[in-house]
Amino acid sequence: MKKTLIKGGTILPITKNQPSHYQADLLIEGTKISKIESSIDIEDAEVIDASDMIVMPGFIDTHRHTWESMIRNIGADWSLQTYLGTIYYGGIGSQRRPQDDYIGNLFGALEALDAGVTTILDWTMINSIEHAEESIRGLQDSGIRAVFAYGAPGDGEYWNNDSTLIHTKDAKRIQSEHFTSTDQLLTLGLAIRGPEFSAWDTAVTEINTAREMDILATMHLGFGTWGRTAHSIERLDDADLLGKDLNFTHMNRVTDEAMKRIAAKGGSISVTPEVEMMMGHGYPATGLALENGVKPTLGVDVVTSTGGDMFAQMKFALQAERARVNERFLDEGTMPGPDLHISAQQILEFSTIEGAKALLLDHKVGSLEVGKEADLILLNKRDLNLSPITDPIGAVVQTAHTGNVDSVFVAGKAVKRNGKLLFGNLDALREQLYDAQAHVLAHTKTT
Structure with missing residues (x-):
């Protein structure tokens, strides 16, 4: 069993029962964290000097x-x-070949790992069983931890609120062939259209299917001009369908009542603040969720329009919410303060442990605790933008960027060290990525 001793680092455990940060050694044995102590001495371990990390x-x-x-x-x-x-409704997404999904998922996952993102929910729109197979292979080859959320094709016949088409048959086959164990890096979810992008009975059927399969169901919901009038959360609650195994993305324009019902009955919220503010989904629901008892999580959404890192999403979520509340004070003729409405610590939790809870993985990841999987990252404190460290939490949320990510471990395995991804033959693989790009663009109206 491989052992790795990370020595003398500034530990951010993201747990409720320990200080927010402290100096300690951390021992990885196999895939898991076996010890976190002030000093660990062991002879048969690879030692990483983390005194500046x-x-x-x-x-x-x-x-x-x-x-x-x-x-x-x-x-x-x-x-x-x-x-x-x-992208959808017969656009770029419908032109993808299976091999395009492989290379797209591989490079998308590698981008995430390079930026210190060790777990993603891959929200898919699958054109065929072959596309699904190649998408899974791309995630597997990258070494990332992921929830592969199997979704319907992006064709317009699937994506409208009258659609009665069901896409779950192949998902069950995929589960039987690739997800027979929950003790693996990839787990299965169901990416459903939900009540705002399919017929109501279709959404109910797909939610119940996910529950029969004992997996997470995730859907886009509650944004745009229809978000406030659809009352989808209320309808789901009235039908006794809410639960912790439902994940709702965006939620910008739902009511306070809707959030209160999620807080009472369960479910998670994925806020993708940068894309939402840019594209017109609505104002990020960070504050709306918090004010009604729901802790949100964060996502990148689409790298068509933003970068694939969480540092930017933390900043957008934090400052957008602070600005919203600060403006309220100013409109009332009062200066904000003495403390700001939302803390850096909260945002870091949304990006780690709360995300793990949303994906039903908090028993494995999301915090640094003995017995959990060793999914962790090292940030270089000697980099100019982080030196000297005064407040480690504030430094990570407010000033860090992807260039500070020195090392990344997933299930105890190093996938990045000394600032470099440990993945060979990227140049050759990049040619496949260029070919995929050229293929889909050549067959769509964007050219």
Whole structure:
């Protein structure tokens, strides 16, 4: 069993029963954290000097369309309507070949790992069983931990609120072939259209199917012009369908009552603040959730329009929420203060342990605790933007960036060390990515 001793780091455990940060050694044995103590001496371990490092849980991204790495930054000026019309409904997404999904998922996952994101929910729109197989293979080859959320094709016949088409048959086959154990890096979820993008009975059927399969169901819900009038959460609650195994993405324009019902009955919220503010989903629901008893989580969503790291999402979520409340004070003729409305510590929790809870993985990851899987990252405190460290939590949330990520471990295995991904032959694989990009663009109206 391989042993790795991370010595003398500034530990950010992200747990309720310990200080927010302290100096300690951390021992990894096999896939798990076996010890966190002030000093650990062991002879048969690889030793990493972390005296100049912040050691923290890997980031958890609860909503990402991973394949879109092949068309990175194509939509810097796109609204939500432009994005949907260009990517789906017969657009770029429908032109993908199975091999395109492999390379898109591989590079999308590697981008996440390079940025210190050790777990993602890959929200998919699967065109065929072959596409699913290749998407899974791309995630597996990257070494990331992921929830592979199996979704319906992006065709318009599936994505409308009258659609009665069901897409779960192949998901059950995928489960039987690839997800026979929960003790693996990849777990299965169901990406459903939900009551705002399919018929009500279809949404109910797909939720019940996910529960029969004992997996998470995730859906886009509660945003845009329809978000406040659809009352989808209330309808789900009235039908006794809410629960912790449902994940709702965006939720920008739902009511306070809807959030209160989630707080009472369960469910998780994925806020993707940068894309939401840009594209027109609505104002990020961070504060709306918190004020009604729900702790949100964070996601990147689409790298067509933003970068694939969580540092940016933490800043957007934090400052957007602070600005919302500060403006309220100013409108009332009062200066904000003495403390700001939301803390850096809270945002870091949304990006780690709360994300793990949302993905039903908090028994494995999301915090640094003995017995949990060793999904962790090291940030270099000697980098100019982090030196000297005064407040480690504030430094991670407010000033750190992807260039500070020195090392990344997933289930005890190093996937990045000394600032470099440990993944060979990237140049050759990059040619496949370019080919995928050229193929999908050549067959769509964007060319």
